[in-house]
Amino acid sequence: MTIIEIKPLVRKLGAFVALSAKELSVLDTMHQRRRTFVAGRDLVHQGQTEQAAYVLISGWACSYKLLANGERQIVDFQIPGDFLGLRSVLLHISDHSIAPVTDIEVTEVNLPDLLGAFDRTPRLAIAVLWAASRDEAMVVEHLVGIGRRDAAERMAHFLLELGSRLALVGLGSKAGFGCPLTQYLLADALGLSSVHVNRVLRQLREKGLLRFRDGHVTFDNYGKLTEFADFDPTYLDQVGPILA
Amino acid sequence: MTIIEIKPLVRKLGAFVALSAKELSVLDTMHQRRRTFVAGRDLVHQGQTEQAAYVLISGWACSYKLLANGERQIVDFQIPGDFLGLRSVLLHISDHSIAPVTDIEVTEVNLPDLLGAFDRTPRLAIAVLWAASRDEAMVVEHLVGIGRRDAAERMAHFLLELGSRLALVGLGSKAGFGCPLTQYLLADALGLSSVHVNRVLRQLREKGLLRFRDGHVTFDNYGKLTEFADFDPTYLDQVGPILA
């Protein structure tokens, strides 16, 4: 049961560190408590001192920051297998908020459990460090997109990246993926207005590159799209465990 | 000797995890090899498979990504005490380049040493994970700035953050700091053109908020500046070791 559900996390960490039976069982006991959250109500508030992180089992979430002027910047979306609020527990305070995009299921990981697991099985710490690095690489790519790509390239690149991440956990392919995001959410993630998001999506559709419609993203011409967006899929690929 | 030089790193890690004598000595033996690099020539190239990371002892560096169209986005600047290329070794390939801004001094940390140190002293792994999280928090703040702040706020916020980071290692204060960056580098970091950077700096100067001149940033009115930039200095502060 539990084994099946935490698979996405195990698969992710296992890609970096070949996990022993003991490590797998530590990982397993680490998150037992099961919780659900409904769409829209924050899991974590900016400024809150946090003692628990979560692993996302099903559904989508997003992490974001609010500015004084009321604007919102979405930093990243989380999909099944991703950590929620890992940085919050480590820094002991949350510098951002996390909200479910859909109804979600999570398992809870508290700080003592996490640190205890690290002490008993150091390789697990390395695996988590690796996972955190990978998340950071994604944020960096997002930063580059916002800083130096125009709206259309940014959108294309963003959806391609999301597609790749989903494909890694079996939820998408080069043909497309199910996508619960609204154009408003996309706007807040890409640093655009929702009006402009709509126009850009139309452009991409009219060029025959992709369609965004009824909760589904369809890549109509994956090759041309990656070229248009200057998308390099290799940076997400992990060839194999580097720690045998 | 060596003790004095690695102080910034020790101070940083020590803020999170109270390090024992043994851990300090492991940390010390971890980076012996000393190297220098001259301004402008890359330490790490995008796409390179990397086996070594560095700790910056003196000088400034920057990490950046190049796009297909030739534009550059600087992701972050590194100052003394920061890691260079930590993510590159962990992911086993570099997704970005690193260049010295000034001539720099570094000590080298290779992957086997690092992983060995983690195995022997797990708490060190946690400390490094914490440091990586802190770096990520900074990248996130940068992302938010580029996505949702206008050029002047973005510039003000960025310089305030840099000032805070420098203050943590004794290289700056609320009065200002020495700053080897050119307006071109600022432009590539903030996602602006160098022309616009110049205009924005003039605005801020004429408002009596700050001056950027002759390699020095002067905060003329720190209070008004933090308000203008919506800058929250607390997110960088670490109250004390959370792991006794």
Place this chain on the structure above:
DNA sequence: CGCCTAGTTGAGGTAAGTCAATTCACGTGG
């Protein structure tokens, strides 16, 4: 002296924002 790099300023163009109106799908209650 002359070149090179960093900085400064002006004029005009453009990508993206704002405001506003309209449609559509949907739930919900009278």
Place this chain on the structure above:
DNA sequence: CCACGTGAATTGACTTACCTCAACTAGGCG
């Protein structure tokens, strides 16, 4: 069953923040 409200998507007209191109100044150095 229909009237109504609400939230998402769509499109048009106008505004604006920032860009590009271009000219010019000032310092450092062979």
